[in-house]
Structure formats: C-alpha cells, structure tokens
Amino acid sequence: MTPPHPRAAAQLLLVLLTCAAAYLTFRFLFNASDSFPFSQELLLVFIGAVATVLITAALINRQTELELRKEGQVLLLDRKSGVYFALIEHLGEIVEKGRLEEEALAELRVLNHKLAMVADGDVIRHFGEVLNRLERAVRDGDISDDEQDRIMRAAAELTWWMRRDLLGRFVDEDPEAVLRAIRANNAGLESAGG
Structure with a gap:
C-alpha cells in the first residue's frame, strides 16, 4: 500500500x-x-x-x-494504440517499397519519439531490434526479400509486445502460445509470399 x-x-x-x-x-x-x-x-x-x-x-x-x-487511462490507451498502429503501418510501407527514403526516415523518427512517450519499456526495446534490422537492411540502399522477412519477423515480435502493453498481462491466455501463433502466422505469410 x-x-x-x-x-x-x-x-x-x-x-x-x-x-x-x-x-x-x-x-x-x-x-x-x-x-x-x-x-x-x-x-x-x-x-x-x-x-x-x-x-x-x-x-x-x-x-x-x-x-x-479512469479517463486518463482511457486516453493513454487510445494514444498508445494510435501510435502502435501508425508504426506498424509505416514499417509495412517501408518494407513494401524495399528502401528507406528520407521522408520515411523522418516519419520513423517522429514515431520513435511518440513511442518513447507512451510505450512500455519492453515495446521500446523490441522496436530497437526492428530498427537494428532495418538499419542493416538499408546499408546497401535496397531491402532484399530475405531482409524483408527478417524485418517482418522482428515486427511480429514487436506486435506481440504492443498487444501485451495494450491488453495487460494476459489473465486468461498463455502468452507464449499467443507469441508462437503470431510467429507462425508471420512464417505462413512469408512462405505464401515466397
């Protein structure tokens, strides 16, 4: 107390x-x-x-x-979900284009700062992993298919942590089973696309 x-x-x-x-x-x-x-x-x-x-x-x-x-918690949850969805959509656009343009990098920086304001520490750490993979992928200018898969795998992990931050600490479900399902869905999409 x-x-x-x-x-x-x-x-x-x-x-x-x-x-x-x-x-x-x-x-x-x-x-x-x-x-x-x-x-x-x-x-x-x-x-x-x-x-x-x-x-x-x-x-x-x-x-x-x-x-x-209670109202403050609702507003924070709404803000978090908005930032999380914008970040996932932006990462998807970058991977889809296969390169990181200056405008996309600027927007990614802004989203990084927004994330720092509202996100749980685990989300911020896993977003760092996505950024590391993205940085390695764009060193030569273009993002290869293999690099796209690695980035999307890291993004899938990130979405699990975002989900955990938004929904709480999972009272009625096995968090490891959910993470395995997210990874399996991502792997299934990779194999369907390749």
Missing part, C-alpha cells in the same frame, strides 16, 4: 482537528442549553446536516478522483 500524499495527510489532519473542535463546541452548547430542549433538537439537526454534508463531500471527491484516473 502506498503512503498517503503529504497534502492528503495535511487535509486529513485538518478535518480531524475541525471535527474535534466542533465536537467540543457542540458539547458545550448542548450542555449550556439543558433548560431549552428545543435548542438541543435544533443543535442535533445541525450536527446531522453537517455530518451528512462532510460524508457526501468526501465520497464525491473520491469518486471524482477515480473517474479522472
């Missing part, structure tokens, strides 16, 4: 001090109004109303915090 934020701890202390002061004040007023029972009843109604307002405010504050956190 994480320790409370210093600001939250200060707020909690302030609430406790306020409650203690209010209790002592109301106790004094309650005892002072023994001869006036109607005043005691009004005081009890007021105390009940204040307690209700405080409890409701605390619950609404917590609910708002949870909703904002």
Whole structure:
C-alpha cells in the first residue's frame, strides 16, 4: 500500500482537528442549553446536516478522483494504440517499397519519439531490434526479400509486445502460445509470399 500524499495527510489532519473542535463546541452548547430542549433538537439537526454534508463531500471527491484516473487511462490507451498502429503501418510501407527514403526516415523518427512517450519499456526495446534490422537492411540502399522477412519477423515480435502493453498481462491466455501463433502466422505469410 502506498503512503498517503503529504497534502492528503495535511487535509486529513485538518478535518480531524475541525471535527474535534466542533465536537467540543457542540458539547458545550448542548450542555449550556439543558433548560431549552428545543435548542438541543435544533443543535442535533445541525450536527446531522453537517455530518451528512462532510460524508457526501468526501465520497464525491473520491469518486471524482477515480473517474479522472479512469479517463486518463482511457486516453493513454487510445494514444498508445494510435501510435502502435501508425508504426506498424509505416514499417509495412517501408518494407513494401524495399528502401528507406528520407521522408520515411523522418516519419520513423517522429514515431520513435511518440513511442518513447507512451510505450512500455519492453515495446521500446523490441522496436530497437526492428530498427537494428532495418538499419542493416538499408546499408546497401535496397531491402532484399530475405531482409524483408527478417524485418517482418522482428515486427511480429514487436506486435506481440504492443498487444501485451495494450491488453495487460494476459489473465486468461498463455502468452507464449499467443507469441508462437503470431510467429507462425508471420512464417505462413512469408512462405505464401515466397
């Protein structure tokens, strides 16, 4: 369990001090109004109303915090998936053309920076492997069929890590079986194309 934020701890202390002061004040007023029972009843109604307002405010504050956190996670997931799909499409275009032009390299650099902002560390490391294979492939200017296959194999591994980052840590499936299926699909496409 994480320790409370210093600001939250200060707020909690302030609430406790306020409650203690209010209790002592109301106790004094309650005892002072023994001869006036109607005043005691009004005081009890007021105390009940204040307690209700405080409890409701605390619950609404917590609910708002949870909703904002949830909305932030949804926005991050949407951003991640957009960057991941753009990256896969761009890699596909590069491999399809068989060469890395300046414009494609510039877009790949931008996607690399976007990836650095939203991606899991494993995705970034496996994207580095794709970049290494791409760099080796374009040294002579053109990407051969063999090099295309190696790049797409590395991209298939990358998609598995992207999937893992987007969908979580796989509660109901065997991650190794999924990775084997992705590799088999990629190998099947390579053999169909060759």
